[in-house]
Amino acid sequence: MEIITLGNELLRQKAERIIKIDAEVTKIAEELLVTLHQGKGVGLAGPQVGLMKRIFVVHIDQDLPRVFINPVILETSAETVKYEEGCLSIPGVWVEVIRPKTLRVQAWNEQGRSFTQEAEGILARVILHEYDHLEGTLFIDRLSELKRNRILAKLKKRQGV
Numbered sequence: 001m002e003i004i005t006l007g008n009e010l011l012r013q014k015a016e017r018i019i020k021i022d023a024e025v026t027k028i029a030e031e032l033l034v035t036l037h038q039g040k041g042v043g044l045a046g047p048q049v050g051l052m053k054r055i056f057v058v059h060i061d062q063d064l065p066r067v068f069i070n071p072v073i074l075e076t077s078a079e080t081v082k083y084e085e086g087c088l089s090i091p092g093v094w095v096e097v098i099r100p101k102t103l104r105v106q107a108w109n110e111q112g113r114s115f116t117q118e119a120e121g122i123l124a125r126v127i128l129h130e131y132d133h134l135e136g137t138l139f140i141d142r143l144s145e146l147k148r149n150r151i152l153a154k155l156k157k158r159q160g161v
C-alpha cells in the first residue's frame with residue numbers, strides 16, 4: 001500500500017463503515033500493519049492509503065498491534081494533554097497538539113470481535129489521531145490558525161511551490 005500525503009483530497013473525506021468483517025478486511029488490516037511498519041509509524045488509517053473505510057491500525061513499541069474497525073469514541077476526558085505529534089501523511093512535521101488525556105473506545109477487531117478499551121498516554125493520542133483520519137480531519141486542523149498557516153507555508157516552501 002502507498003501512503004498518500006497532504007494535498008490529496010481523499011485525506012479530507014469521511015470514511016465509510018465496513019459492513020462485513022471478512023477475509024478481505026483481515027487482509028486489509030495485515031497490509032495496513034505492513035505499511036505502518038515500513039513507514040516506521042505508530043498508527044495508520046484506511047484513508048491514508050486511499051482506502052475510504054473505517055479501519056485503522058495501531059502499533060506502539062513493545063505492545064501488540066491492534067486493529068480498530070468501525071470505532072466509536074464512547075468517552076473522552078475533560079482533562080487534556082499537550083504532546084508532540086506527527087503523521088505519515090504529513091512527513092517531516094512534528095508539532096504539539098492538545099487532546100483529551102484518556103478515552104474509551106468501542107470497535108471490532110480483524111476477527112470480527114467487538115471490544116471496548118480504555119486508553120491513556122500515547123495509545124489514547126494515537127487512537128484519537130487515527131480516528132480523526134476516518135473523519136477527514138488532520139492533526140494540523142487541531143492547531144491555532146496561526147500555527148497551521150506557519151506549517152503550511154513551510155511545507156509549500158519545501159516543495160518549491
Ligand code: NI
Nearest residue numbers: 086087088089
Ligand atoms: Ni496521521
